[in-house]
Amino acid sequence: MRISYFVPPALLVSARERGLLAGIALDESLTPNSAAQLAGLLSGELDLVVTAIDNLFEWSRTGAELRLLGQVEATTPLSLIAAPGIRSLAELDGRTIGVDAYDNGFALVARDRLQRAGVRAQWIEVGGVSERFEALADRSIAATLLGPPFEERARAAGFVELFRVQDEFPTFPGQGLVARADVLGTPEFEHLFSALCASGLLPVEREGLNLLIRFRSRLGLLPPNFDLSATLVHEDPSLDITRRGAS
Structure with missing residues (x-):
């Protein structure tokens, strides 16, 4: 198998x-x-x-x-993590957010949340969680969804958690x-x-x-x-x- x-x-x-x-x-x-x-x-x-x-x-x-x-x-524990200096969803307007796939998967929870906040971000397909973490670390994207242990590593490096998926969508x-x-x-x-x-x-x-x-x-x-x-x-x-x- x-x-x-x-x-x-x-x-x-x-x-x-x-x-x-x-x-x-x-x-x-x-x-x-x-x-x-x-x-x-x-x-x-x-x-x-x-x-x-x-x-x-x-x-x-x-x-x-x-x-x-x-x-x-x-x-699946997920957090939207942004580059240092970005403190709110509104500050993602016009910025680049990395996702695995634009039309499916975890990207949709972030797209839904930002759409309801009136934020128009630029979405690019980067890859899986490891690839997204690396893209965030080298500043090629402004934000992405990360889960354990990557979101802990990002926060320890000074990146900012903008929202936790489970806080807003417990199911x-x-x-x-x-x-x-x-x-x-x-x-x-x-x-x-x-x-x-x-x-x-x-x-x-x-x-x-x-x-x-x-x-x-x-x-x-x-x-x-x-x-x-x-x-x-x-x-x-x-x-x-x-x-x-x-x-």
Whole structure:
């Protein structure tokens, strides 16, 4: 099984430490960005990815047969971090903000927040969290969204936290585990999936999905006829969002 992620997810680390991955030929790789993850899934070079759940909205446009298995974390801690001297969202007007992908992923929470604040920033695609941190550090961008441990490193270097996503959006969902539909049911997948479930793979929270829908609706980015239930995968009822009080 070939899996890609931005940073090693805790449940995968836990599964390995507990010996639950014994007998699984697992090829792990760090991804530079979500576009590379989609390319790998479409080409068959990747079987699973850990990524922002929001990516599925855009990825669905490609016709890719992908399934959302669960959340690897309840939420993804994120902060909008700016260069020293920038003290408010208003001061980002006209400045450059680095994102992984402009139309999907974590960028949307920042775009939504700045749009509602009346801030018109310039958005450039830089890459994953490591690349965004480096771009902020060398001042090629004025701000970006960072999570642990990068936001702590940025604050220690004098960069400024403008807002925390979880303070304003407590139901913001964590990253999800996404698989190609054709690997489901294979012995290798079932072994890995069982190990990850035993190590803390979480059900997908409907409240978080609804928040992503609101972001996309306000930004005019909601794909037509997108059915969230179509991204549901496994017969394990504990990971079925349709059983979690969906409205």
